[in-house]
Amino acid sequence: MPKPHAAAGKAANKGWTPEGGAPLSGLYSATRTIMTLSDTAGAGPHVSRKEGKLEKRIAEARDWSNAEIVGRTITIDRPRAEVFAFWRDFQNLARFMENIERVNVLDAKRSHWVVKAPGDDSVEWDAILTEEIENEVLAWASAPDADIKHEGRVEFRDGPPGRGTEVKVVLAYEAPGGSVGKLIAKLFQKEPQIQARRDLRRLKQLLEAGEISTTEAPAAAPRAKH
């Protein structure tokens, strides 16, 4: 007997993995297709293998040495225009993405990203807006001369009536070796999927509840030393 729980968990993590196509937009539409299928639960190992191939295709298309891909969808119970506008102002990313120290908007297309690193260090790069369809799509990529190879794409859709906005995020990045690689690993943490879902949960809390839930000791949640 298969273990439905384990399979379902894998499918939830990998469910956005597409059938093919290297560009993120292709990846994105395939994601949507698969997410609408109800039978992904049994596809765990199968999907995993295909994911590896996809990452290879993504890397080859960009001349990256490798690629990591992260995807997640979340519902935010706010109007689509509001959610889009919040994300479009890229400096807001630092408010809900844990490892981003700040994003400075340079002009209509360019932004400068500063990511926390161990100690007082940080890693910085410019990103360029590559696609914008108002209230529907935002995509960006790191500038050609950046140390960090990174792309992201977000799609905003109306949920079922009265249920706010569905936000689908796909991120891809090259994970180089050496010290920069460590910084990248830090940016996305050991499990990029987990980091992405946490960041999106914080976005949801911020836009729905107006603040980000915390139980950080000691002020938010006192605890005894042990």
Place this chain on the structure above:
Amino acid sequence: MRALTYHGKHDVRVDTVPDPQIVNPRDAIIRITSTAICGSDLHLFDGYIPSLEKGDVLGHEFMGEVVDVGSGAAHKLKIGQKVVIPFTISCGACFFCKKLQYAACDNSVPAEKADLGEKAYGYPMTGAFGYAHLTGGYAGGQAEYARVPYADVGPLIVPDGIDDEKVLFLSDILPTGWMAAVNCEIEDGDTVAVWGCGPVGLFAIQSAFLLGAHRVIAIDHYPHRLELARKLGAETLNYHDVNLQEALFEITAGIGPDACIDAVGLEAHGFSVDNIIDAAKASVKLGTDRPHVLREVIMACRKGGRVSVPGVYGGVGDAMPIGAFMEKGLTMKTGQTHVQKYMPELLKMVLEDRIDTTFLISHRLPLEEAPNGYKMFKKEQNDVTKVVLKPH
């Protein structure tokens, strides 16, 4: 401040910990005047609830006085007001809160704690005070002070001059017993059977009568608790003395109870074969829950009847009579309590003396004696029906 903290299985202590502070706009700080030990605290005490960490401040039934309010809650709360705090923490703004399913709030567990719920239950859980990290890791209310998040949604303002003990149980067990009875969808002529005459079971009995039950049958093995159930108007069965299935068949003349409430949850007592196997498994960590009562409830409920499970369950249970559940066409309703939904109507009933909950309190202790309170509540369940702590 002083607070009751968890240090390991059967090891809770009163420690000095930092004072809580307002960290988010919608926070309030409450100076706690009364706080109770809940039956579900014993599940923590006994080490049955995953994700509890050493050093955690426990307690989720508390009330007190507002001593500080953030800018985002100031339109609702004023310093000096007396408030009862719901044990569930709810943002009031998400899909679930808007449907009044406060115990399913999507936002109150911090993002970095939400993975646990996704792993354990498929989706992140809702925040709760003093109940491990699956529910957010919020510090509890068996303490001198507590930080209350989303304080414009949760706290129930109590009119001046009302005694704490009259309203304290609005924080959890009264709404929990009430929702257990609401979930029975009681109709005229209905018989409701309640397993467990602890606080939730006793309040479920009261609630079932208020919601129109014709008969309530209360099941336990502690004589004192059965006596309390009788005083509330229930007929009682001691499961040590009877074959429950037979007894319920006879009492209802072959129909069976229309609705059954499992107010026992994951640490069922009793000497049935399945329960002994469950206990053995739990002791070697092969399983967590001992769902003996849930099995009994499913077997005893009439065809087409309703099963209501205030619980608490936390993990997995096996040997469910799933055939009986399906073939009889039962409906099951469960869940942590949507406390904020039921508090106002229950406060009204308490103030009109239609519900009295003070009879339950058997012991009043200073906070410093809380560890002893846990031990008493655990060991002397016949006499110790409810322990209320007074931190100030």
